[in-house]
Amino acid sequence: MPTVKYQKDETVMGRWPGSSLYYQVKVVGFDSKSQLYTVIYKDGTELELKEQDIRSAAGFQLRSRSRSRSRSPGRRRSRSRSPARTTRRSSSRTAAAVAAAAITESAKESSRKDAKVKDTPEADLSSVTKEAENNSNNKHEKKEENNTANKVNEKPEAKVDAEPEKNQGRYNLRRRKDDGDAKPVETKAEEPEEKEAKPAPAPTVATTLDFGGKIGAYFWLLFLPAWVLFLLLQVNMEDPSLVNFPPPLPPLETLWDTQAFGIVILWILFQALLYVLPVGKLSEGMPLRTGERLKYRTNGFFAIVVSALVAVAAVYQGIDLTYIHSNFLQLSVATFLISVLLSIYLYIRSRYVSADQLALGGNSGNVVYDFFKGRELNPRIKNFDLKFFCEMRPGLIGWCLINFAMALAEMKQQGLDAPSYAMILVNVFQLLYVVDGLWNEEAILTTMDLMHDGFGFMLAFGDLVWVPFTYTLQAYYLVSHPNPLSPLVVALIVTLKLVGFYIFRKSNSEKNAFRRNPSDPTLSYLKTIPTATGKSLLVSGWWGVVRHPNYLGDLIMALAWSLPCGFSHLLPWYYMIYFIILLVHRDSRDMSNCRRKYGSAWDEYCRTVRYRIIPRVY
Ligand SMILES: NC(=O)C1=CN([C@@H]2O[C@H](COP(=O)(O)OP(=O)(O)OC[C@H]3O[C@@H](n4cnc5c(N)ncnc54)[C@H](OP(=O)(O)O)[C@@H]3O)[C@@H](O)[C@H]2O)C=CC1
Numbered sequence: 116m117p118t119v120k121y122q123k124d125e126t127v128m129g130r131w132p133g134s135s136l137y138y139q140v141k142v143v144g145f146d147s148k149s150q151l152y153t154v155i156y157k158d159g160t161e162l163e164l165k166e167q168d169i170r171s172a173a174g175f176q177l178r179s180r181s182r183s184r185s186r187s188p189g190r191r192r193s194r195s196r197s198p199a200r201t202t203r204r205s206s207s208r209t210a211a212a213v214a215a216a217a218i219t220e221s222a223k224e225s226s227r228k229d230a231k232v233k234d235t236p237e238a239d240l241s242s243v244t245k246e247a248e249n250n251s252n253n254k255h256e257k258k259e260e261n262n263t264a265n266k267v268n269e270k271p272e273a274k275v276d277a278e279p280e281k282n283q284g285r286y287n288l289r290r291r292k293d294d295g296d297a298k299p300v301e302t303k304a305e306e307p308e309e310k311e312a313k314p315a316p317a318p319t320v321a322t323t324l325d326f327g328g329k330i331g332a333y334f335w336l337l338f339l340p341a342w343v344l345f346l347l348l349q350v351n352m353e354d355p356s357l358v359n360f361p362p363p364l365p366p367l368e369t370l371w372d373t374q375a376f377g378i379v380i381l382w383i384l385f386q387a388l389l390y391v392l393p394v395g396k397l398s399e400g401m402p403l404r405t406g407e408r409l410k411y412r413t414n415g416f417f418a419i420v421v422s423a424l425v426a427v428a429a430v431y432q433g434i435d436l437t438y439i440h441s442n443f444l445q446l447s448v449a450t451f452l453i454s455v456l457l458s459i460y461l462y463i464r465s466r467y468v469s470a471d472q473l474a475l476g477g478n479s480g481n482v483v484y485d486f487f488k489g490r491e492l493n494p495r496i497k498n499f500d501l502k503f504f505c506e507m508r509p510g511l512i513g514w515c516l517i518n519f520a521m522a523l524a525e526m527k528q529q530g531l532d533a534p535s536y537a538m539i540l541v542n543v544f545q546l547l548y549v550v551d552g553l554w555n556e557e558a559i560l561t562t563m564d565l566m567h568d569g570f571g572f573m574l575a576f577g578d579l580v581w582v583p584f585t586y587t588l589q590a591y592y593l594v595s596h597p598n599p600l601s602p603l604v605v606a607l608i609v610t611l612k613l614v615g616f617y618i619f620r621k622s623n624s625e626k627n628a629f630r631r632n633p634s635d636p637t638l639s640y641l642k643t644i645p646t647a648t649g650k651s652l653l654v655s656g657w658w659g660v661v662r663h664p665n666y667l668g669d670l671i672m673a674l675a676w677s678l679p680c681g682f683s684h685l686l687p688w689y690y691m692i693y694f695i696i697l698l699v700h701r702d703s704r705d706m707s708n709c710r711r712k713y714g715s716a717w718d719e720y721c722r723t724v725r726y727r728i729i730p731r732v733y
């Protein structure tokens with residue numbers, strides 16, 4: 116690296132993304148194209164930093180022991196702490212607040228003592244921790260070794276970042292061992308120093324390819340639709356056993372039905388209309404890399420109530436909803452076509468958006484992989500958020516409508532006056548799940564899909580086809596495979612469902628409330644681990660039991676959905692099996708994302724909370 120400021124193997128101070136904290140790092144390389152330095156932290160975390168976020172080690176001066184002794188005890192304690200320590204939240208100070216305090220206090224102090232500090236680039240954490248600890252009633256008693264690196268807060272930085280999360284975009288976080296063969300497709304020229312307050316777009320490059328990478332993307336693109344077709348053919352059979360493989364294929368021309376296509380289009384338009392109505396709350400999403408917070412119309416509960424009223428009115432008007440049962444294959448093919456067209460549109464438009472609008476994972480440079488995974492994080496047509504809409508409306512509410520139609524089909528086919536217990540349980544359980552999701556619609560804004568994943572084929576197909584046409588298999592199965600249940604069994608299954616629901620709801624609400632307002636007084640009893648990004652991790656409460664308590668609750672509920680169908684066939688257990696695979700994979704995706712984001716703080720969390728989903732088992 117002949118013409119660059121910092122040399123390979125040089126030890127320097129690198130700013131941690133989104134904060135004004137500097138750590139000792141080693142320069143590993145420099146990319147002249149992107150003008151980024153690759154640096155490695157002591158804990159092995161590798162980042163790419165701009166030159167302006169690196170300082171020479173000599174420019175920093177760690178506070179000497181003798182000097183620190185003259186300070187208040189609160190100040191002294193703070194310096195020995197690592198970014199990955201466990202703290203008790205008393206008066207609700209969290210890492211975000213600590214980081215904010217670090218920034219604002221250090222800015223205030225630097226202007227107050229301008230004359231004194233101007234030419235003394237001295238490292239200082241005291242102003243940060245003073246405010247933080249005062250606010251937490253000095254309960255931060257636990258001393259821990261700094262297992263990341265020597266952390267210091269550069270005092271005389273005039274343009275400190277008021278919102279840590281705003282700055283994430285300037286860095287490309289990756290671990291050395293995760294390096295894939297992905298090529299950077301879009302990087303942005305370095306912005307001048309003066310623009311630091313408004314962060315530059317992210318050099319969004321997918322370095323870790325999920326789902327088996329490029330080859331995997333080809334596989335999933337072919338396999339997922341074929342699998343849905345297989346399931347739908349299977350459930351139509353009298354004996355849907357794997358022994359009867361392959362199920363007989365209907366003539367191809369019968370798969371297409373223009374009326375079915377029209378019905379699906381009308382349904383999506385109807386849901387879109389309900390979504391844009393100025394009814395309900397406008398909720399703010401999590402801060403994006405640019406610092407912006409998008410607004411979402413969270414009127415999902417209103418949408419499902421109106422949809423239910425329309426469905427019931429339609430039945431009273433003599434419209435035969437069992438059409439859905441008898442034309443299930445045709446409806447699914449029509450929806451599949453729409454999801455493919457939508458994915459193509461999404462991919463094309465993603466080629467024209469700026470780098471800071473891309474998701475970190477779907478930008479590998481490989482067309483097929485990016486088409487599958489999705490490139491753009493929040494594709495919108497004006498205020499109409501396509502990802503949010505597809506995830507929460509047509510498919511999710513369609514799931515309930517289809518279940519309802521299956522109950523009517525069961526009554527018709529079995530000659531019943533009312534649906535069977537099993538059908539009622541499946542309908543009510545899944546309706547509760549969807550209604551709960553829509554009632555707490557705001558909580559979706561802190562989930563992986565909304566915050567991190569791009570919108571491409573996987574989610575478009577998942578939301579529009581996978582959810583309504585495979586999550587309804589239990590109800591479909593019951594139409595022609597009755598399974599009588601005794602009241603005791605019903606009671607046991609209901610209890611199981613309620614237990615699962617309680618865990619699911621409580622844990623999701625706890626995390627959502629914490630992410631939305633880390634200072635929420637109702638959460639002040641919880642312990643947290645601050646991270647160097649400014650966000651904290653919950654380490655007690657539900658998130659202290661296992662690392663994904665919400666998945667645990669969801670799995671228990673899935674069990675309660677399959678049990679009413681009995682044990683005669685594997686098909687109604689398909690959801691349970693698929694869901695275990697999905698959540699285990701999702702958990703490991705989330706683990707590596709969080710490991711990359713939070714470095715040693717995440718390791719600390721994993722050491723404290725040892726199990727992923729099931730306590731003492733997994
Ligand atoms: N029925 C279905 O088909 C499916 C249902 N689901 C359900 O959807 C819900 C959302 O799931 P999903 O989006 O996968 O993930 P989560 O809602 O579990 O979100 C994971 C994120 O939470 C944050 N986080 C993780 N640990 C902590 C902690 N200790 N303290 C604070 N924040 C933490 C991290 O984000 P950050 O730190 O960046 O905020 C992490 O990336 C779940 O209930 C799941 O069961 C999911 C998939 C399919």
Ligand SMILES: CC(C)CCC[C@@H](C)[C@H]1CC=C2C3=C(CC[C@@]21C)[C@@]1(C)CC[C@H](O)C(C)(C)[C@@H]1CC3
Nearest residue numbers: 339506548549551552559564573576577578581582
């Ligand atoms: C096609 C692939 C193999 C898998 C695609 C996965 C998607 C179907 C799921 C990814 C995350 C989802 C969520 C829900 C539905 C399924 C998908 C889209 C969810 C909306 C269901 C209702 C819940 O209450 C929820 C927590 C809001 C769920 C959020 C995640």
